[in-house]
Amino acid sequence: MGVELRNNEAALDEMAEDGDFTDSDLVYHIRDILCSVTSGSPAALPENKDYERLISVVSHDGGHGADEEAFLVTTLEALSRAVSYIDHDLHNLLLAAIFGMNLWTQRPQVMDAVIHFIISLAASSGKFVDECLAMLTKQFFPPKSFQLPRGLTKKDQVLSRVHSALNDIADMLPLSPARLVPIVLAATPQYRFHDINTLSVVMYVENMLKLESGALGEVVRIPMLTGVVELLLDLDVEIGWDDIEDDSSKGIFEMELEAVHESTDDDLNDDSEIARKLSTKVSGSNSFAEKLDSLLVLTFEHLESCEVGGRLIEVFETLLESFKRTVLTAYKSKFAQFVIFYACSLDPGNCGVTFALMLENTFFCSTNPPLLRMSAVSYLASYLSRAKFLSASVIANTLERLVDWCCKYVKTQNDKVNPEAHRVFYSGCQAIMYLLCFRMRSMMDVPLLKSWLLRLPLESVLNNKLSPLQVCLPSIVNEFLRQSKAAGLFMTLDKFDFDDYLESELSKEFGGRERLDMFFPFDPCLLKKSDRYIRPKFIFWSMVHPTYDDDEDSSDEDIGDAVADENVDGMDYAILQQHYDLDEFDSALNKMSITPKNSLHSTFGGAIKQPMRMPSRIRPSTSPESL
Known part of the structure; x- marks a missing residue:
């Protein structure tokens, strides 16, 4: 009493x-x-x-x-x-x-x-x-x-x-940090209730990160970082697709194109204006998006401090393990994955390469579940397409590995087209085409890469009894074929009829109900504050110069003139040429190794020259229709 x-x-x-x-x-x-x-x-x-x-x-x-x-x-x-x-x-x-x-x-x-x-x-x-x-x-x-x-x-x-x-x-009490961990994790704010303000959630995570970087870090680092990633993903899941886009008939590439068309001529060279317009698709009134946006910024700043303090690699190892267990296996995560993207951008030669290799290995491992392998290769294609900071050798090596795996797969099959049975293979083929939609022009503009690309057995992978061109997402297939035709990538391309690659029952069956064939996780980040951190490291579709934008194919001799006043892949062309060493590049490819940091520094991308034509029906990860 x-x-x-x-x-x-x-x-x-x-x-x-x-x-x-x-x-x-x-x-x-x-x-x-x-x-x-x-x-x-x-x-x-x-x-x-x-x-x-x-x-x-x-x-x-x-x-x-x-x-x-x-x-x-x-x-x-x-x-x-x-x-x-x-x-x-x-x-x-x-x-x-x-x-x-x-x-x-x-x-x-x-x-x-x-x-x-x-x-x-x-x-x-x-x-x-x-x-x-x-x-x-x-x-x-x-x-x-x-x-x-x-x-x-x-x-x-x-x-x-x-x-x-x-x-x-x-x-x-030396054992107290281990006892502290479950207490901190159990204190996770009840973010599902709207009366929990953003500041409370942010301050909770700020303290978790302070524990990770403090004197107790050796004991609490893994659970604290894992807890942060899980909280980010939980908030991500609470954001519905309707909160991202009101018009379900449009894909993200169409939204990017509209942003370009709505901008003034001066804005066209400013990807921040494009990103600003896109970020309005996620309303600030959405409490979950607001919390996630603030937490991503907090985590980005923590990663920056880790990089300055020389601890980024050890922190990245924990983030990568947590990503594999949670985000990679989640159903179409929207924004939480940008934590790993940003960490990679801070150390492309180590973290950036490690992430790509992890995704490759997950896809190539035949004992992994099909959905996990499909998710991994979707992440891989999206990452290699969007990351402005990756070196040419990382992209070229990964592309060659994907082509080699798909080529070997075709040789071992006696089956005919079957979207369900061969969905992992079709995912690999689509990853190749999606990647080349972004990178083909950049490769074709460099004589060494052009020669290497023309030697890849792409036609053997894409034109065979399994008919991947009839199964993969039609908008990607058509964009890929259109660029390939302009670049002269296939000798027999004239035999292809673009009308054959419209939406069909075969393409609808690919990926099953999950439709992971339409999932590209590193599409533009539509969270307002987070976007400021991602944007400088990111390739928007409007920055890509498709091969069909040329009136005629450029020769090796006039490449220098064509890029005299522009950056190629974010670098001056003279510097690009200087860093491409024929023996070094061929050696790297022959060894199937990814060039480490401080070698082959050039990256793909480029500044916007003019509003570019884009695929009209690509609906990657941020499109409600992709559900």
Whole structure:
């Protein structure tokens, strides 16, 4: 049965009525009070009024006068020196009052006293460690009234003390970081309820990342980073396709094209204007999109700090493992995957290559489930097509591996066209065509790459008894054939009839209900704040120069003139030529290896010259129709 506690002012008067206490007197007095308690409920002890008063003193949460605050600090310090007398069961109401204190409503002097008590209590007995850690973890969340930037000073006051306390407890109790992990993860905010504001979610993740980068990082790094990725994906799943695009009859490439057409001539050379128009497709009123957008920015900035601090690779390893277990297996993730994209952009030679190899290996591994392999090759094609920071050798090597695998697959089959039975093969073929829709012109503009591309057995892969051109997404097939014809990529291209590659029952069957044939995960990021980070590292379709935009094929001799005033793949053509060494490139391809960092620096892409024609029916990952 509960009791009605007296207010602080009355409690202070009663505790002080016998005269002033020295610090030592107060410690002995509090010990006596603690020892006198024989039941957890003061109601059962009408004679023990001092214990009731003690609870009242520590129960008042903020708003103290100077005298009250001074006495509260003194009381907490005395309790810190008497923690060995505190019993988990007998003093449960006292503990509940202290564990329920909110540091955000206290002044610095009171914060220090509370933190000192929590550290002392945790160190005194293993019985209280989890509760002390939970009390500190609760401070990760500010009160609803908290606002930035006005509350920035208070935020620093609270969180610096909290993390310092967690480190101090870990120094005294080496096993405490492992016990902290489930407590932090269990505190995940209930983001599904709209009354949880974005700031609370962001601050929670900010503290998770601070733990990862702090003194406890060696123990908590993997679960903290994994927890962040899982939270991003959970928010991603909550965003419906209707929140991204109102007109389900349009694909993302059409939206990009509209953005170009709606822009002024000056805007056409500014991909930020295109991205700004696209980002309006995700409304700021969508609370899940808003939270995800803010968390992505926070994670991007954390990755930047890791790169500066020389820890990016070890952090990336954890992110990659988490990506494989969660995002890669999720059904058409919309934006969470851009964390791995951004990490790769910070270190293309290591992280960027490792990510591509992981996707390759996942696709090539015959023991993996078909849907996982299809997802992996969709990620691979989208990544190689969109990443402005990848070297030519990474793209060329991966393309050759895909072509080689598909070519070998055809040779082992005696079956005819079958969208279900050969869906992994068709996914590989579509990845090749999708990649070349973006990269063909860039390759054909460089004599060495053009010669290499013409030697690939693409026709053997795409024109055979399995008929991938009749099964893969028609808009990609037609765009690929159109560019191939202009580039002279197939000797027998005249035999192809574009009308044969419209939407058919075969293409509709490919991928089954999941329609992973239409999934390209690194389409433009439509979240407003996140886009600012991705955009400089990203190739929009409007930046691609299809081969059919030339009036006639360029010869090797006039390539230099054609690009004299433009960048080729983001680099000056003279620099591009300098970095392409014939022996080095052929050697890399022959060894089927991906060139490491600081070699073959050129990347694909380019500046916008004019509004380009684009496939009218490509509906990748951000199109509701692709569901």
